[in-house]
Amino acid sequence: MTSLLPDSQSTEVFYPSSDGEPLAESYVHLCALLATLEVLRQYLLDREATVLSNQFLYYAQGFPRLRVAPDVMVIFNVAPGGRDNYKIWEEGQVPVVIFEMTSEGTKNQDTGFKKTLYEQLGVIEYWLFDPKGEWIKEQLQGYRLRGEVYEPITDSRCEPLQLRLEIEGQLIGFYREDTGEKLLIPEELAEALKQERLAREQAQEQAKQAESQVERLRQHLRSLGVDPDTI
Structure with a gap:
């Protein structure tokens, strides 16, 4: 697990909420991101949880450059609602599930730095969705934490959310495991x-x-x- 620095700071540290970068690589990736965000947000409305998209995730107090901006992340046991950024040491919880809308251009970062970081932070599941099928033939690949190491998910189930995932064109379809009901996208x-x-x-x-x-x-x-x- 990545260690967090203690609370005592000699000077106030500024943690930016934006870097001016585009929200998504393409229109297709943006649609997949927004659909996933809204579906999961509606699904968890009555839970002590929040779903954030493209917000900075800060994981080391006192080091504002040590950050990452997951496309969609779900955090349990925190106050519902949005945040400008998310600081693990303030909220006390690590995301349980992270989705990245991947592409050929982000493949190395998604499978290298991000995968290693999320594994070290203790993110239970990490899902890569390739809406254009540029490098993931099946479009969707998940990893589940076993001990302290990620193992490939083979059953298309998101255990923390109790949802079954299916590929539906260039979007992820989410289905409740208890009822089989599909979580509808806004359209x-x-x-x-x-x-x-x-x-x-x-x-x-x-x-x-x-x-x-x-x-x-x-x-x-x-x-x-x-x-x-x-x-």
Whole structure:
């Protein structure tokens, strides 16, 4: 485990929250990042957890240059909500899962420095998603901590989140292990809400038509001299 420096500091240290670099390498990578962020954020809304994206993760107090900016990281047992940056020694928790949207250009860093760092920090699972399939044929490769060493994940399960991961085009599909239910991305959620509204409107229209048919029948019975309320 990477050791953290003690709290005592002779001078205040500034920890930047931005370096001016682009959020993602390409539009495809950005879409994968944002979809993953929003799906996991919604999934963990009722938990003592936070999901952060592209925020600096500081892991050594007093050394602001010792930082990394995971594409998406999930941290348990912390106050929900966003942060401008995340300092491990202040929050007291290391991310349990980190997702990196990888590419041919970031391959060496993702499988070298970042993988080693996350392993040393004790991040339980580390997932590499290659939305363009540039160097990961299956597009998704995960690593799970066994003791203090990462081993490849072969079952496509994210154990800390209790989710099953599937490749769906250039996005990761997330499915609950307990119910099999898919966690919808914003576009899918909007479409589901639209279909629900249309179904509700259709049901209301059918109910109105049924009421109209009943009233016409009652009127017809009255024209025949039959009181429909006595039938």
